[in-house]
Amino acid sequence: MCLAIVLFAICIKMILQIDLTIVLLNCLIMVEQVKEFERNGVKLSQSKRKEMEKLKSHIDALNLKYLQNLNDFTKFLLLGEDELAGMPFEFLKDLEKADGKFKVPLTSYHVTPVLEHCKVGSTRKQIAVAYGQKGGKDNVAILENLVQLRHKFAKLLGYTNYADFAIEPRMPKTSRKILEFLEEMSEQLSDVANRELNILKDLKIKEEGNAQFGMEDLLYYIKRAEEFKVDLDVGEIKQYFPVGLVISGMLKIFQDLFALRFDEIKDVDVWHDTVRVFSVWDASSSDLLGYFFLDIFSREGKYAHTCVVTLQNGCLCSNGTRKVPAAVILSQCPKEFDGNSALLRFPEVVRLFHEFSHVVHHVSNRATFSRFSGLRLEGDFAEIPSLLLENWCYESISLKMMSGFHQDITKSISSEACQSLKRRRDLFAGLKMKQEILLCLVDQIIHSSENVDIDDLIKDLHPKVMLGIPLLEGTSPASSFPRIAFGYDAVCYSYIWSEVFAADLFVSKFKDDLLNQHAGLRFRNKVLAPGGSKDPLEIITDYLGREPSLQPFIQSRTRNSL
């Protein structure tokens, strides 16, 4: 803390001695730095700082305890074959048996397939209730305690509540704005969600008689409806995505769209012989913009997820030259299968495309200061370009560029299959989004008001948001909600927020001309290049020429739903 105080003093001194000609960015960087110090308690008295540190440790310990309770949950259900009617043989064959029954562990890996495939409504309900108690009363109490401690922490720093503290540096700025945003989303989705729910209710009546529709039925009947409404063979689709073709197509799309040139650098020392290195150039000026490494093939001991790691941030050096950014994309794609290029599942294609969008965001950054470079951008803004670019995976013209039948790559994926992939993404978008909105509302309400009984709140909100479907009796979502407990407290809304902005950008600027380089270059210069050096809302408003709107998201997703 002492070092922080010294740095804080230096910053204040610099602000006071500031020359009027100093660039705005210099001011911004110092103001932001000062704000960060303040949010870390630099203005507090020593005793209050001690209290803050104690609160932080207490919060960290409770976070861990909450997660530990979830990890320690090892309960299972014993179910007979007739109770598991509809479950695929591959699922059943891997289950242990006891007393002639199948032992179904209460993990999401096992519970989700049962909720999607089991024909027996009472089994779905039994498993949904048992799984909905994961974490138990202990975790509900921990979450309530955590929320109180977070409010206390925020008040020490002068904020009214924890949400105000958490949201201050983010795009919406206030909790009120987020609540309005979520409520409006929920309202606007109600019509389509109602239509979707009626379809599911009809299916339930046909299959089970006139039984009441509950949360345990949602996944099962969505799956059934998808079978009727989307003609898509997942195994067949996979044959069109040989990994090498996906990568070369993906690189071409980004080069064409953003007026970039990627040159592979051969004979360079890297950490593994499957790693490829590329330099990135502006296609018209031939300015060097940055470098990226593709380390996408699986190998033993490698980090198991697909992600981007920045290796160097870009900035303008004092001698006027530019230090260029560099990043690596890590993944676990299989390299070969029976001597042929391995095939990717469609979600893996989307994930790769999403992560590579982060790489392009990073290398397109032209911020003056390293602090505004990299992917350390404002949390709600960082995902918008990647979510926007995911759309290219669902449009026939671009999907054909990165696909081809593995035995004859000249045979591209059919336009009907591309349509089906998009349709499957958007089917029941209203209901799926409403479920997410419900959790985001709970997160926002408990972190913006005090002494809220979380269980009562969920019970009350559930039927209001989910079109009359009550919370499944005997369950307590507060007991197993790791996002609220850890990492996304008060900011669960962020993903929906970013999706809405991404949809607006896509529909307004790209949808009708996916490879329009003029639009792409403008996006690169106006949205990607500033990095974190400008207010994100200002960047997007400036690019769109108006304030962002909810409507394109609602219309595009619901148009393709039902």
Ligand SMILES: [Zn+2]
């Ligand atoms: Zn991302």
